[in-house]
Amino acid sequence: METVFGIVVDGAAYGMILFIISVGLSVTLGLMRVVNLAHGAFAMVAGYIASYAAQGLGLPYAAALVGAVLVTVVATLPMERLLYRRIYGSANELSQVLLTIGLTFVIVAGINYLFGPTLKRIPLPDALLGTVSIGPKSIPAHRAFVIGMGAATILGLWWLLERTDFGIKLRAAVDDPNMAAALGIRTERLYMATFALGTGLAAMGGVLGAELLPLEPYYAIRYIVLFLAVVAVGGAGSIFGSAAAALALGIVDTAGKYLIPNFGEFFFYAALILILFRWPHGFFHGRGA
């Protein structure tokens, strides 16, 4: 029993990190119909900025986190105007893939040149260093913090998309851009804001998840498969779907590693295949937020 509990807690912690990074991708993919393969690269850039802010400039963790998210969003907004705006809409899938994978390569090379190929760390504050006991199981305080941040992200996003003017306008613009524009909604600004939201979530995940997905220049390519898997299983654009998918995959992966370690990633991908067989469009496709 204790073991099962341990697996669930560890799996949830791993799943939450996947969730925080992937939900941004789900937002851009589901709401703006952009397959943004550079999503992992944005998360990585934020991680490097936070690492530099904390180690090079000596900023505290919280400031490094907020700073990294802001800098990443500001730095990627011109890309939205110059590049992404041209490829919105589901008719442009091939150009989306080509553009964003190209962008990823450029960012990987740039990071490699600027920061070198070695692993970078974001030093944690003392408050996040110890362990926290949940029942009979003790988990690193940092993971408990990540689980909390993940839960806060779920609620915040749900509120933003379901309960605010912005959310209503955004959903209108997604359903029928022409009609929304005719009603006086400034769809371009809306898309820009959503892009910023997606990038900001990627950035936050990149910084928070750096302990589990270590920062190195190939991060952008190495982990994008994981993020895409979560979005595919969860259903593009669905926040609860992404959360459910990330938790399910996280727990399955953890249980697999616990029970039969030498099967490696087998269980993660087996779960992915089985879920997509049953729900080809993901858990929550086209329903709710």
Place this chain on the structure above:
Amino acid sequence: MTKTVRGALLGAVFVTASGAALCSGTAWAATIKVGVIAPFSGPFATAGQTFKQGIEIYQAQHGKTVGGDTIEFVYKDLDQANPAQSKALAQELIVKEKVGYLAGFFFTPDALAVAPLIDEANIPCVIFNAATSAITEKSPRYVRTSFTLWQNTVPLAEHMAKQGIKKVVTAVSDYGPGIDGETAFKQTFEKGGGQVVDSIRMPLKSTDFAPFMQRIKDSGAEAIYAFLPAGPTTLGFAKAFSDTGLKAAGIKFFGPGDITQEPDLPALGDAAVGITTTFNYSQAHDSDMNRQLLAKAKELFGSSDLVTFSTVGAYDGTHVIYKMVEATGGKPDGLKAVEAVKGMAWESPRGPLKIDPNSRHVTQTIYLRATERKDGKLQNTEIASFPDQPDYGYKGGK
């Protein structure tokens, strides 16, 4: 008629003379190239960097020439374990760069992949790291100056059994050296009266170690034997061990010294304190040669913090290559070069070394170390030594 004969004779004399001059010219002023294949980018870039530093320190101490031949190192980047790419790079080095020696190799699969090439081209290959025992069996032209998992694990397992430890879990990365470590540990430890209660093989790509920690906890072991390749994975494992409370629960952590290699110590922080390892080199090794090596590193690179086992692997590997060049007079003959260094013994910054004529692997002293904080800096303090340890794993540990 006579004129033509005389002309031809003169011509012949001239050609022979100039040919001889050219030949003798190459004999005393050739450049011998050594191709080094190692990771210089990507997550394991530090390994390549330490190889390069080891070579440069040796060259700075001993000059760049051997008997008039200049030794030049050509570096090729191979960012991760990728045998196909390793083979392609080796071929490029041999055919285009015309290297006389191959060296480097951080990962076992990369070292194994070049066996057919070095046999066909008859050039020696000096391995600076790759630690699976079986490698040197695959070609008579391999020589290795690092260590093997068997070499480090056998004395460790004997020590643990003597300490009265009874129940141990092994946790290793699921690839050649990891499995070597597991087998070596199990055999030696069970012979010593201990019991291995669980053997965990972790995927090489793992970044999340929490599930394995849970398994270790559930097994009820008193201690773990862990091996992962030096670098980011090890860091994650050691941190998880302390973060998930296993360290606080009093489970003892043993392993080969890759776990606490010097460049990783600052990042590991206090998670590393109390880990007991066996290894062939510690930066804190007490000898004049080691102090000279560290001083040179400081002079050349501004800091000696990176100096670790792969640095001395490359340093001693370079020494072996110099001796090979000396023995063959700079002529390309791989088998003769390897033959010349068989049984060679010398003093290295890590202690006395000897190349075993059968396994072509170094027999060396293995040290038992405890990681501790000294003057605010983490170091591997040597607390005991086991001299003349051969590669127990040569020919499958028989």
